[in-house]
Structure formats: structure tokens, C-alpha cells
Amino acid sequence: MSVRQQVLVxxxxxxxxDSEVVGWSSYDGTGRTSPTTGDGDEPPYESGVHALEDGWRLFQAAQLLPPHPGHExxxxxxxxxxxxxxxxxxxxVSGGGPV
Structure with missing residues (x-):
């Protein structure tokens, strides 16, 4: 069998x-589910740390850019x-998580 990637944003x-999840999306490269299947009213995890504890690997975080003066x-x-x-x-079958 071949390895496929599942992505959680x-x-x-x-x-x-460790702050609260306010939005999310998930994508399944295995083809078992359609994109964003499992997205609902409740976040799949309470925080990013909880996703790490469930076996998800963090591979990118947004740059921290300060707002321009007057646009705070x-x-x-x-x-x-x-x-x-x-x-x-x-x-x-994936072990845990939203996908």
C-alpha cells in the first residue's frame, strides 16, 4: 500500500x-472521504497541542506580522x-482525529 497525507488546518x-481553536478545515489525501468531511459546528480539537497529542505533526505556522499603525x-x-x-x-483507517 502507498502512504497518503491527511492535512488539518x-x-x-x-x-x-495551546490557545482555543476558532476555525478549522481538514483534507484527506487517501480518497476515503471528500475534502473537508468531518468539519462541523464543533472543532476537532480544543487546541493545537491537543492535535499534537493525537499524533498530528505540525509543519507550518503563520508568520507573526504586526498590524500597520492605525489598523490595529x-x-x-x-x-x-x-x-x-x-x-x-x-x-x-486513520487512528483518531477529524478526518
Whole structure:
């Protein structure tokens, strides 16, 4: 069997990995589920640390960029974005998590 990647994107309340999840998406490269299957009203984890404890590997975090002067209170995209992955056998069932 071949190895495929599952990706979990968590948007956190702050830049701290142990802060609350405020948004998320998941993508399954195994083909067992359609993209973003499992996304619902409740986040798959309480924090990024909980995803790590469940076996997800952190591979990217958003850069911390200060707001331009005068734009400290502008509403924009969710800036505390963390990407996680699991590598699974294409025919295997994932052990835990949202995918």
C-alpha cells in the first residue's frame, strides 16, 4: 500500500499553540472521504497541542506580522493559522482525529 497525507488546518485565537481553536478545515489525501468531511459546528480539537497529542505533526505556522499603525482594530482573515499532517496507508483507517 502507498502512504497518503491527511492535512488539518487549525485557526487559533492567538499565536500560542495551546490557545482555543476558532476555525478549522481538514483534507484527506487517501480518497476515503471528500475534502473537508468531518468539519462541523464543533472543532476537532480544543487546541493545537491537543492535535499534537493525537499524533498530528505540525509543519507550518503563520508568520507573526504586526498590524500597520492605525489598523490595529481592522477585521480581516484569521491570522493564527497552523497546518498539521498525518501520513497514513491509503487503505488503512486513520487512528483518531477529524478526518
Amino acid at each position: 487549525l485557526y487559533l485565537a492567538t499565536s500560542a499553540l 482594530y481592522d477585521v480581516s482573515f484569521l491570522k493564527h493559522e497552523f497546518f498539521f499532517e498525518k501520513l497514513v496507508e491509503a487503505g488503512a
